[in-house]
Amino acid sequence: MLTMNNQSNYIRKELSSLLLKDFNEDKLARTIDRIPIDLNPRDKSSYRCCTFKDRAMTRYRIMALLGFSIEQDDDEYKPLKEYLGEALVREKIEHPPLTVISVACSSCPRVTYRVTDSCRGCLARPCETNCPFGAISIKNGRAEIDKDKCRNCGKCRELCPFNAIIYTPVPCEDACPVNAVKRDDSGNMFIDYDNCISCGRCVRSCPFGAVMERSQLIDVSARIKEKKPITAMLAPSIIGQFPGSTAQLVAALKQLGFTAVVDVAAGADETSALEAVEFAERIEQGEAMMATSCCPAWVDAAEKHISGMKIFLSDTGTPLFYTSQAAETLFPGSLKVFIGPCTAKRSEAIRDNSADYVLSFEELGAMLIAAGIDVNDCEETDFNGGDGSFRARAFAASGGVADAVIARFDEETRSICNPLKVDGLTKKNINLLKAAAAGKLKYNLIEVMSCEGGCICGPGVIGNPKVVKKKLENSMSA
Amino acid sequence: MEKISIEICTGTTCYVMGASDLLTLEEHLRPPLSSSVKISGSTCLGICRDKRFKPPFVRVAGKLIAQASVRKVLKAVEAEYSGGSYAYDE
Ligand code: FES
Numbered sequence: 001m002l003t004m005n006n007q008s009n010y011i012r013k014e015l016s017s018l019l020l021k022d023f024n025e026d027k028l029a030r031t032i033d034r035i036p037i038d039l040n041p042r043d044k045s046s047y048r049c050c051t052f053k054d055r056a057m058t059r060y061r062i063m064a065l066l067g068f069s070i071e072q073d074d075d076e077y078k079p080l081k082e083y084l085g086e087a088l089v090r091e092k093i094e095h096p097p098l099t100v101i102s103v104a105c106s107s108c109p110r111v112t113y114r115v116t117d118s119c120r121g122c123l124a125r126p127c128e129t130n131c132p133f134g135a136i137s138i139k140n141g142r143a144e145i146d147k148d149k150c151r152n153c154g155k156c157r158e159l160c161p162f163n164a165i166i167y168t169p170v171p172c173e174d175a176c177p178v179n180a181v182k183r184d185d186s187g188n189m190f191i192d193y194d195n196c197i198s199c200g201r202c203v204r205s206c207p208f209g210a211v212m213e214r215s216q217l218i219d220v221s222a223r224i225k226e227k228k229p230i231t232a233m234l235a236p237s238i239i240g241q242f243p244g245s246t247a248q249l250v251a252a253l254k255q256l257g258f259t260a261v262v263d264v265a266a267g268a269d270e271t272s273a274l275e276a277v278e279f280a281e282r283i284e285q286g287e288a289m290m291a292t293s294c295c296p297a298w299v300d301a302a303e304k305h306i307s308g309m310k311i312f313l314s315d316t317g318t319p320l321f322y323t324s325q326a327a328e329t330l331f332p333g334s335l336k337v338f339i340g341p342c343t344a345k346r347s348e349a350i351r352d353n354s355a356d357y358v359l360s361f362e363e364l365g366a367m368l369i370a371a372g373i374d375v376n377d378c379e380e381t382d383f384n385g386g387d388g389s390f391r392a393r394a395f396a397a398s399g400g401v402a403d404a405v406i407a408r409f410d411e412e413t414r415s416i417c418n419p420l421k422v423d424g425l426t427k428k429n430i431n432l433l434k435a436a437a438a439g440k441l442k443y444n445l446i447e448v449m450s451c452e453g454g455c456i457c458g459p460g461v462i463g464n465p466k467v468v469k470k471k472l473e474n475s476m477s478a
Numbered sequence: 479m480e481k482i483s484i485e486i487c488t489g490t491t492c493y494v495m496g497a498s499d500l501l502t503l504e505e506h507l508r509p510p511l512s513s514s515v516k517i518s519g520s521t522c523l524g525i526c527r528d529k530r531f532k533p534p535f536v537r538v539a540g541k542l543i544a545q546a547s548v549r550k551v552l553k554a555v556e557a558e559y560s561g562g563s564y565a566y567d568e
Contacts, residue, residue, distance in 0.1 A: 005496040005547070013495060014532075240498070243488045243521075252490075365494030374490045376521045464498040 008209035013366055015039075015058070016065055016217060020370035023221055032080040035062065053103070060101040064212035067219065069099045071190070087218045093357060096193045097213055097346035098203065104210035107187035108170045112152050115143045118164035127156035127165065175205035177427045178305050197300035199425060199450045200343030200459030213343055213459075216357045217366065220337055223357075224257035228335055231327050232258040233320065233355065235340030236265040236388065237396035237455035239475065240468035241361045242368075247380035252373050253364075254381065260331050261381075264338070265388025267323030268294075268395045268404070274316040276408035279445060283416065287312070289436070289444040292401050294318045296348035297450035301425055302433070309437040312446070317352070319395065320345065324354035330385050339364050341458025344450065360460025390476055397472055398423040398454035402447035419445040424452030481516040482558045484551065485537040489522030492534035499548060500536060506548050511555055531567055541566040 018035065022028040036058035040046070046054045060070055062080055066087045073083075121141035128136045128143065135149035136156060143164070145156070157165040172189055173181045180195035181202055189210070191202070203211045223230050232253045234246075242249050250261045271294060279290045293299050293314040302309040320338055327336055338345055338355040349355035359367075368375070391407055394400035399421045406417060420436065420443035422429050433448065435441055451457045456472065457465045486500045504517060525535050525542065536546040538554040544567040557564035 005499050010495065010545075243490060243493045362494070365490075369491050369494055374522050376489060462494055462498060464502060467498055467501045 008207070009362075012061065012065075012209070012212070013362060013369075015061055016215070016363060016366035017369040019062065019065060020217060020221060020366055023218065024225075024370055029081050029084060032062065032084055035080075057101070057104055060103060061209075061212065064099050064101070065215045065217060067093070067214045067216055069094075069096070069214060070101055071099060084218070088222050090219065093216055093219070093346075093350065095347065095350060096191070096196065097198050097343055098191060098196070098200075099212055099214050100188075100190055101210050101212065102184075102188045102190070104208045105188045105206075106208050106210075107183075107189075108172075109168070110170060110183075112168055112170065113145055113150060113154065113157060114166055114168065115145060116164050116166055118162045119143050119160075120162060120164070122161070124161070126159040126161070130155055130159055171205040171207060172202040172211065175201040177201070177425050177430050178301060195304065197297045197304065197425075197450070198344040198347045199297035199301075203343065204459050213346070213360070215363060216359060217363050220357050220359060221367065223335055227257075229259045229331060229333065230257070230335040230337060231260040231262060231331055231384075233262050233264050233323050233327060233336060233338045234383075235338070235342070235396070235455065236263075236268055236319070236393045237341050237458065237461070237468075238339075238361070239393065239396060239456070240463040240471040241341075241461060242365070242375045242463075244375035244378065245380060247382065248375050248378040250383055251378035251381040252368060252375045255373050255378065256367055256371055258337070259334065260327070260384040262323055262327050262330070262385050263383040263387040264319050264323045264340070265392040265395070266326065266383075266386055267321065267388075268319035268392035269388050270322040271316055271319050272392065272395075272401070272404035273408055275314050275405045276413075278314055278316055279405065279417070280409070280413045283413075283444060288439060289446060290314050291446040291448065292405070294395065294401055295344070295448055295450050296342070296351075297344035298425060298448040300344065300347065301430065301450070302448075305430065306433050306437050309433065312437070318348065318354075319392070320348065320354050321352050324352075326385060341451075341455050341460040343459050361462050362460050365462050394472070394476060396455045397469065398449045398452070399447065400454065401449075402445060405445070405447075417445050418443050419447065422446065422448040423454070425450040426452075479514065482514055482539050482555060483537070484515050484517045484555065485520050485523075486517065486546075487521075487523045487525070487533070487535045488519045489526065491522070491526040495533040496547070497534035500534065500546060500551065503548055503551060506552060507555070511552075511559055514559055515555060538564075538566075542568040544568075 022031045036055040039058050040051050040054040066083050119142045133149045133151050135146045136143050178195050180192045182192050253261045282290050289312050291312045335356045337357045339359045346358045349358050391404040402419045402421050456468045488497055526533050531544040534546050536543045536551050539558050543550050554564040
């Protein structure tokens with residue numbers, strides 16, 4: 001996975017705030033088709049082969065930021081202005097949450113293991129002797145890998161005394177834990193949405209920024225401009241994502257035009273209370289285990305890829321689900337926007353009908369920049385409708401969900417609970433979970449976080465996870 | 479010797495554009511540099527309104543680093559410490 005701050009992220013944030021600024025100043029329809037040219041002037045050195053490809057890329061990024069699916073909606077004759085017009089009148093957000101810019105995809109070569117010049121064609125030839133697939137032979141004094149036979153096991157690389165064999169990953173394919181990244185005939189990647197769990201790993205790992213989320217920034221900004229009642233639902237992982245305090249951020253959101261701001265940690269309290277009861281009931285009825293269901297990428301993975309797991313998933317709603325219900329009671333008819341670090345929440349919001357829109361922290365950041373609001377300057381303001389407990393805030397880090405559920409158990413339930421906390425839906429952990437579903441492990445409470453480290457390490461975060469973790473721990477012990 | 483001041487802007491623009499990484503700077507400083515600097519956070523330095531420079535911003539010994547990263551800041555601090563030069567943005 002790429003580091004959190006890189007050029008590709010930077011460009012996305014820059015472009016989002018630029019678009020929003022012009023939108024706020026009512027001039028985006030005039031400027032939007034000039035942006036790709038203005039950002040990539042002829043005299044600037046180009047990222048790709050030429051300025052013109054850079055411009056095309058900017059155009060596609062803008063399309064994704066306007067919420068379009070490039071696979072479905074790309075019409076090269078159509079000016080961006082028309083796309084903007086369509087985005088502004090769109091009423092509903094549609095599946096899927098991701099889109100691939102195939103022009104950006106570099107069709108990374110599949111030849112993942114390669115013999116380099118360092119090979120000395122030695123006498124021992126451990127590579128040739130030990131390749132389980134007979135894919136290596138020595139030709140002209142050097143090892144050669146037969147592409148048709150090689151199964152990418154990596155044994156040769158491990159054994160070579162000269163480190164002469166290198167591995168070049170295909171980042172998106174390697175990152176996807178569920179084989180949803182596939183290739184078309186020309187080698188460009190595409191996403192098989194039947195397999196996809198919206199975890200966001202491909203987005204974060206592609207060094208060319210070829211996978212993007214379909215943003216809902218314009219929809220939210222337009223509703224705000226129309227002065228519609230609109231409630232922000234702020235995820236517990238908000239801690240450390242912005243300077244200043246969470247209470248100051250609440251004020252910043254209101255300054256942006258949100259009419260109310262509610263705390264999803266309050267919904268997390270409800271989730272953990274109900275899951276604690278559900279666990280005790282299930283175990284009493286003789287079920288082998290229960291798996292938490294707050295992480296939508298995990299729920300998707302359990303349903304699509306781990307046979308036998310579905311029945312163990314908790315039926316309790318997610319923190320967003322309960323928060324959304326509470327918001328509906330407090331502000332009937334108000335639009336609802338979930339703001340968090342998560343790509344998969346975009347799917348969950350559609351599935352549960354729990355939010356009209358979903359924004360990432362990064363996107364909220366772009367809104368604040370565009371509006372010129374500095375959180376540090378805002379007054380501390382309370383959430384509407386009360387806030388969550390400190391345990392609910394800990395949902396944001398791996399292990400926090402299980403801990404919050406366990407904390408609600410009575411003595412007896414606690415003594416029989418044997419939790420497994422799965423930190424990250426890697427290919428390896430998926431196998432572990434398959435074993436659990438097949439009854440091969442002795443755990444009875446399973447927490448799964450799709451992102452290693454939990455939500456504070458999600459695809460849409462701004463805060464450096466190390467800094468945030470420290471902040472979270474301090475706030476817990478305070 | 480007077481300590482070299484490192485001022486990290488944590489205004490909202492700088493924070494969103496990557497300043498939170500800079501808050502790990504201390505971990506990356508080794509002696510003798512670690513005892514020769516004074517790190518402080520700052521609210522908006524006002525530079526984010528200047529189109530010539532890109533956030534996040536850090537000032538090392540009063541001089542500006544734009545699009546600052548831990549690596550850039552370390553280079554500048556090393557130069558300040560050893561009397562070398564660093565190409566500041568302003
Ligand atoms: S936020 Fe850093 S200069 Fe304004």
